[in-house]
Amino acid sequence: MKTPTDTQAREWLRGMFDAAIASAQPAVCLPPHLPTPPRGRTVVIGAGKASAQMAQVLEAHWPAPVTGLVVTRYGHAAACQHIRVLEADHPVPDAAGMAAAQQMLALVAGLTPDDLVIGLWSGGGSALLPLPLPGITLAEKQALNQALLRSGASIGEMNCVRRHLSAIKGGRLALACSPARVVNLVMSDVPGDDPLDVASGPTVADPTTLAQALAIVQRYGIALPPAVQAALGNPSSESIKPGDQRLGPIATHVIATPRHALEAAAEVARRAGLEPIILGDALEGEARDMGTVLAGMARYTASTPSARHRVLLSGGESTVTLRSTAPGRGGRNVECLLSLALSLKGLPGVYALAGDTDGIDGLEPVAGAIATPDTLERAAAQGLQTTAALDAHDAHRFFGALGDAVVTGPTGTNVNDFRAILITAPG
Template sequence: MTPHIDTQARHWLRSMFDAAIASAQPAVCLPPHLPAPPRGRTVVIGAGKASAQMAQVLEAHWPAPLSGVVVTRYGHAAACQHVRVLESAHPVPDAAGLTAAQQMLKAVESLTADDLVIGLWSGGGSALLPLPLPGITLADKQALNQALLRSGASIGEMNCVRRHLSAIKGGRLALACSPARVVNLVMSDVPGDDPLDVASGPTVADPTTRAQALAILQRYRIALPPAVTAALDTAASESIKPGDTRLGPITTHVIATPDLALQAAAQVARQAGIEPTLLGDALEGEACDMGTVLAGVARYAAKAPSPLHRVLLSGGESTVTLRAPAPRQPMPTPGRGGRNVECLLSMALSLKGLPGVYALAGDTDGIDGLEPVAGAIATPDTLERAAALGQHATAALDAHDAHTFFCALGDAVITGPTGTNVNDFRAILIAATG
């Protein structure tokens, strides 16, 4: 491929990623779903990486007085006049998140049936809003959260556990709002777009059970602090169920989804004369394995000659299972990982420099893993360039250190906090052969 094609491919991939992010901005997707003001008070609550931007947009479009509190990840705050914006840690919760949860419960005290609660929920809210059940400490929750993140459990499985160990999730915050009307505005970052799994569903009823939560922990052989075991053995850990007569009226709108983001990227592709194929918005599995599978799909597609450039688009949420060291070996230094770049590096290794195939993988919130890097781009000469720089692709993959690998090549994709979160984005461009 010529240098021109390489430059053009990078531009197209980044344009599709940017379009996916732009389509899910709160300023675009939130205003059409705002309810009418109530006769009484309007209280705004919310948690997630996009919650501050959502609150900012809500304030700009709300015609009546309001108050409230939302919590977002450190570095993702936005200026609001009437809604307090708090920050806490993600993905492992901290004391600031516990304080935010307590303040959110206080904000919805003593509401009436004339009042309205608007819930602004987006991905990341589970970690940002920790409030353990009585008897469970924040340290217990932190240890359990870290074990879940290392286990390879899916986001749905992790959230089922979180809902049954929380004093605010799994519908408990909805119960605290009663009898006020609750309107949830949800930006989905989960496969299937179930509001129950966005921020672990603080203001939606939960049909799952504590027995299911315990089974998940047993399936992944996660050692439990004694207080967690005791909590799951009692009815107090059961979440609020659908049909609970104590709940007030609840309406939920999913205002942004991974599929809509992929559709926006596909439109950009068509405008550039590229034929898009959507592989799905809910792909799940181990990031390394997903990269191998996507490489196989790309290789098969590249075998068919085409006069058009083509792009394979997909979304969802992969997982990374951190491998334990061999017996008597020290725990390795954690790599600068991220599920998107791990998937991309695995894909590049499987493609082995296949000509004409370029790919981008990134997180639409602008943060892949713990790094202030959204993702990266892989090209047919990625492995060759890496070898010339002394970067070993297989070793980087084994060490979960793909961010270091791609940053050394100058192929990291950096957006900064995007103000939205509709999960992972992957685009594989196959250059025309006809």
């Protein structure tokens, strides 16, 4: 195979990213997992960036009457006939999300053993269903959420804290559905694909404890207002545990995962004559550190003559600890990518794409970006300060100025981060 042109390398990377997204579309992965209709009512609930599209697909395939309510991020709604779709803010919760959570609890009240609740859960659901425990205000919950996002805590750590301060998460919504049967259909965006961490597990029992939640807050030095501190020390705030006899029957199916997405990308790579290597679907850590490590792997691979036309694929969820007060426009994927580009120092023949499969990296309506062997050279020609952009968490502005942003719009799915590093020639 000849060494590809810059245009072809970009097309290969974008083709792999698009395939990863397509493999996790609700229309593909949801219908095979639909349960048998019940004797009684069917009520659909859900939250997440893909919940509206999931509800739309369910309506198209469900053979019986259905009602319900799902909440998604602003701009991610899809038209449904019988299931109400509400929108709220993400990643910082708002009053619309709180109202949606209250309505959802009211919707499942009074169900019977003959009824069926179908839960449609995807990434982002935790912020979209904020319902603080009594005594805690939404403003206090918002401040804590922002502090967790800035701290560098993992998604599992953040969700543990959220569950123990919520009146709906950590199995509390499942308890409200009892004695009806609950079937959860989950699109995983978390390392390890634990349903407990998708939307903070409203309809699955929670084995974690208040003591663990408090330890996480202390580990990251997050100051708590008195009401939140009191709640984390109050045994009545404990979440619903596995084996709780008050729960009705619950079945949970993970219908889309980061691994599925990486395997779809790998197949695209093979058809292009590339050798895909999946490094893992659950990589975690500080985004800029991950970029440095991935650059080292790419450099080693490029140094091997037999490694021509190889692509390194990975997924998971990195974190960003904010170290700058500058108003940067960044996201964890582009921060990882910019760190990688800096570490590679223009290594010939190495291209990379990093993006979020939901189409939004951080707060920007941009999925991610592409880095090329001449990224640093082109940046210097435009007067862009690469290291300064990384330190200011301003990678979206950096790649946007180079014309290398990857824009998809809301994708209708969410299986977390996607990274592909293409090695087209030995270094």
